[in-house]
Amino acid sequence: MKYHLYYWPSIQGRGEFVRLALEEAGADYVDVARQSGKGMGVTAMMKLMDAKRVHHAPFAPPFLQAGRLIVGQTANILLFLGPRHDLAPKSEEGRLWTHQLQLTIADFVVEAHDTHHPIGVDFYYEDQKAEARRRAEDFRTARIPKFLGYFEQILARNPRSQHCLAGSKLTYADLSLFQIIAGLKYAFPRAMARSARRYKRLAALSQLIQDRPRIARYLASERRIPFNEEGIFRHYPELDET
Amino acid sequence: MKYHLYYWPSIQGRGEFVRLALEEAGADYVDVARQSGKGMGVTAMMKLMDAKRVHHAPFAPPFLQAGRLIVGQTANILLFLGPRHDLAPKSEEGRLWTHQLQLTIADFVVEAHDTHHPIGVDFYYEDQKAEARRRAEDFRTARIPKFLGYFEQILARNPRSQHCLAGSKLTYADLSLFQIIAGLKYAFPRAMARSARRYKRLAALSQLIQDRPRIARYLASERRIPFNEEGIFRHYPELDET
Numbered sequence: 001m002k003y004h005l006y007y008w009p010s011i012q013g014r015g016e017f018v019r020l021a022l023e024e025a026g027a028d029y030v031d032v033a034r035q036s037g038k039g040m041g042v043t044a045m046m047k048l049m050d051a052k053r054v055h056h057a058p059f060a061p062p063f064l065q066a067g068r069l070i071v072g073q074t075a076n077i078l079l080f081l082g083p084r085h086d087l088a089p090k091s092e093e094g095r096l097w098t099h100q101l102q103l104t105i106a107d108f109v110v111e112a113h114d115t116h117h118p119i120g121v122d123f124y125y126e127d128q129k130a131e132a133r134r135r136a137e138d139f140r141t142a143r144i145p146k147f148l149g150y151f152e153q154i155l156a157r158n159p160r161s162q163h164c165l166a167g168s169k170l171t172y173a174d175l176s177l178f179q180i181i182a183g184l185k186y187a188f189p190r191a192m193a194r195s196a197r198r199y200k201r202l203a204a205l206s207q208l209i210q211d212r213p214r215i216a217r218y219l220a221s222e223r224r225i226p227f228n229e230e231g232i233f234r235h236y237p238e239l240d241e242t
Numbered sequence: 243m244k245y246h247l248y249y250w251p252s253i254q255g256r257g258e259f260v261r262l263a264l265e266e267a268g269a270d271y272v273d274v275a276r277q278s279g280k281g282m283g284v285t286a287m288m289k290l291m292d293a294k295r296v297h298h299a300p301f302a303p304p305f306l307q308a309g310r311l312i313v314g315q316t317a318n319i320l321l322f323l324g325p326r327h328d329l330a331p332k333s334e335e336g337r338l339w340t341h342q343l344q345l346t347i348a349d350f351v352v353e354a355h356d357t358h359h360p361i362g363v364d365f366y367y368e369d370q371k372a373e374a375r376r377r378a379e380d381f382r383t384a385r386i387p388k389f390l391g392y393f394e395q396i397l398a399r400n401p402r403s404q405h406c407l408a409g410s411k412l413t414y415a416d417l418s419l420f421q422i423i424a425g426l427k428y429a430f431p432r433a434m435a436r437s438a439r440r441y442k443r444l445a446a447l448s449q450l451i452q453d454r455p456r457i458a459r460y461l462a463s464e465r466r467i468p469f470n471e472e473g474i475f476r477h478y479p480e481l482d483e484t
Contacts, residue, residue, distance in 0.1 A: 056339050059346045059392050071338055073345040075317075080338055096313055097298050098320055103315040104301045110352055119245035119359045119373065131361065131373050138362035150301050157297045201280045 004065040006045045010184075011231035012224075013111070014074045015062040020175040021078055025085035025220040029222070033061075070213035075102045078172040087175075089167040098166040101154070101173040105180055108147045112183065113232045115139045115239055125236070136239035140191045144184065148199050151177060155201040162201060163208055170209075177202070178209040183233030191241040245271035247305040248287045252403070253473035254425075254466075256316045257304040262417040263320055265460040267327035273465070277304075317344045320414040323453035329417075331409040340408040341417040343396070347422055350389045354425065355474045357381045357481055367478070382433045386426065390441050393419060397443040404443060404449055412451075419444070420451040425475030433483040 003022065009031075022029045033045045039150025048070075049058060058072030064080070071080050079099055082088025086097050096098060118135040119128040151165070160168040165177065185192045196203060209215055218224055227233055245264065249257025251273075264271045275287045291300060292313075293464040306322070313322045321341055324330025330340050360377040393407070402410040407419065408425030409416060427434045438445060451457055460466055469475055 052399070055391075055401055056342070057396065057399065058342070059349075059389075069335055069338075071342065073342045075340060076342045076345055091313055096311075096318060100298070100300070100313065100315045100318045103318055107301075107352075108462065110349075114356070114360075118356075119376045120384070122380050122384050128376075131376075134361045134373075138364050139288075142362070142364050147301075150299075154299065157294070157299065159297055238476065 001028070001066055002096045003027060004032050005029050005062060006032050006048065006065070007062040008066065009033040009042060010225065010228070012179075012193065012227060012233075013062075013231050016179055016225075017074050017105075017172075018064065018077050019180055019223070020080075020215065021081050021085070021087055021172045023223075024170070024175055024212065024214050025081070025087060026214055027081075027085060030127050057155055061219075070100040075099065075106050078102055078176070082172050084124060085204075087172045089169075089171065094167050098171045098173050101151075101165050102176060103145075104150070104153050105173065105176045105228070108143075108180055109232060111139060111147075112180070112187065115187075116234050116236060126233075132239060136188075140241060141186060144188070144191065145198075148181075148195070148202060152199045152201050155205065163205060164207075170212075174209060175215075177214075181206050183227065186227040187235050188240045189235070194241065243270070243308055243372050245269060246274050247271050247304065248274050248290065248307070249304040251275040251284060252467065252470070254421075254469060254475075255473050257302075258467075259316050259347075259418045260304050260306065260319050260323075261465070262421055262457065262460070263323050263329055263414045265465075266412070266417055266454065266456050267323070267329060267462055269323075270455055274446065317348050319419070320344055324414050329400040329412065329414045329415065331411075336409050340413045340415050343393075343407050344418060346389075346392070347407070347415065347418045349411060349476060350385075350422055353381060353385055354390075354422070357429075357480060358476050367476075371480075374478075376483060378430075379428070382483060386430070386433065387437065387440075388435070390423075390444060394443050396443045397447065402449070405447060407447075412454075416447060416451060416469060417457075417470075420457075423448050425469065429475040429477050430482045436483065 005018060007013065010095050026141065032040055035043045045061060047228065048054065054070060056070050062074060063070055063072035064077045071077050082098065095207065105156055115136040116125050116132050117128065118131045125132065129196050155162060164174050166173060247257065247260060249255065266347050274282055275284045287303060290296065296312065298312050304316060304319065305312055306319045307315040311321050323472045324340065358367050358374050359370065359380040369376065396407055397404060400407065406412050406416050408415060452461065
């Protein structure tokens with residue numbers, strides 16, 4: 001089945017967690033808002049979101065169309081894709097655990113985003129710079145260590161593998177963890193460099209994922225949008241460690 | 243099966259979304275941190291979270307123990323409970339849709355919380371009052387209408403019922419929507435009173451839920467912790483509309 005992914009065309013954002021899963025799965029998909037032509041582009045995305053005939057309207061992108069089904073919310077899209085593409089364990093317990101990790105990653109993503117938008121998404125960064133500095137400092141010194149320390153420990157405790165978070169094989173949660181670490185390194189290069197030695201298992205996992213053939217090809221392709229200052233992870237030097 | 247719910251004992255917080263589902267289901271559960279005695283209390287909760295033998299350690303409360311299984315993350319706990327207690331549709335499509343709505347409610351909850359903690363959970367409210375005022379204003383004027391307008395529209399578009407969000411029967415997402423509306427009314431009474439007429443379907447849904455026999459009994463019981471200024475929804479008059 002050909003999937004249609006709907007997400008903003010100029011940022012990695014939340015859509016990237018879905019793109020990575022689709023790429024690793026070798027799935028057939030079209031990134032609708034990044035294409036032009038009939039039924040493509042941002043206009044098509046907005047039209048679908050607002051269409052009265054869509055009973056299951058998503059609150060925001062990303063959303064994925066699979067035949068008649070429209071699935072929204074990043075973690076929910078991955079919950080849907082996981083079992084279909086061997087990116088989640090087979091048991092109910094394993095699937096719940098993978099999803100739980102994904103939701104914890106989602107919480108972490110919100111906090112990473114809010115470092116540059118602590119007052120709200122309806123204001124420019126320039127209008128909340130002072131607040132952003134305070135929030136980013138707390139994020140770097142308290143929240144990053146809390147989240148990364150947690151995931152490092154989960155890897156250490158996984159009885160079936162030290163190379164993935166859940167069970168003995170790669171899951172969508174591993175791909176998402178790779179993405180958030182890549183984003184943090186982009187946004188806070190100094191803070192992340194200084195703490196790197198504390199998270200050896202996370203570093204090894206990131207490397208493993210980056211080296212997977214499909215992911216490596218994807219990262220080197222034009223389909224991978226570079227990090228930039230419109231997305232979740234923004235490099236504002238004044239928010240990083242001095 | 244007797245469930246063990248682990249959550250902070252003095253607030254509704256995120257645990258309340260789980261409590262409401264357990265109560266509506268008439269499930270047998272113990273609210274561990276609110277009990278005293280052997281294996282009970284906050285100490286027992288912290289001990290379980292930190293226990294090395296727990297491979298699937300939750301990042302934070304709430305988490306639910308069901309036999310050998312430990313499930314964390316509010317929305318994930320509801321994903322687990324839904325099909326077991328007839329609080330989710332039977333079809334995969336229906337379950338994904340219910341979960342998608344729950345995750346949108348979870349996003350809304352984070353934003354409601356951040357009105358009083360825009361700089362971070364590691365600082366007191368008193369140390370971020372000015373920032374809280376700005377964030378709360380944006381939340382009241384832009385975000386509440388966006389989220390409530392969305393859910394009102396979802397109710398209007400549901401082809402199978404106008405009294406619930408997903409399918410033709412009550413789901414855990416309806417219970418959670420009731421809870422967030424109750425919380426917003428507590429935290430922002432003036433803003434919510436002024437906008438009430440715009441959300442007729444949401445008001446009707448809230449009333450229906452509040453009147454369900456098990457929920458009504460629960461709300462009147464001592465098991466329902468009153469809203470207070472330690473939880474997600476806090477009534478700080480300076481953050482409400484003037």
